[in-house]
Amino acid sequence: MTDQMNSGETNRSLSRGKGMPSLGYRRKKDTGTWHWHPNCSDWPTKDFFTRERKPEPLNGQLCKECKDRHK
Numbered sequence: 001m002t003d004q005m006n007s008g009e010t011n012r013s014l015s016r017g018k019g020m021p022s023l024g025y026r027r028k029k030d031t032g033t034w035h036w037h038p039n040c041s042d043w044p045t046k047d048f049f050t051r052e053r054k055p056e057p058l059n060g061q062l063c064k065e066c067k068d069r070h071k
Helices: 064-070
Strands: 004-006 025-028 033-035 048-051
Touching: none
Parallel strands: none
Antiparallel strands: 004 048, 025 033, 025 048
8 A cells, every 4th residue: 555645634534443533644744753643743734645554664653642642
């Protein structure tokens, strides 16, 4: 699966288990960090790549704040 570029906020809602709605994974155009929690202080809202599945380690790193919020 390839990453998709978005220039603005998306309304797409995906399911990721635990009954929690998901907007997928997002990465700002100029960084390698993937976010998945919309309450993250660094949650991308414009000029971001998005994907439905968890990124492989070779495609960047996962956000620590998102991981902490998801617990």
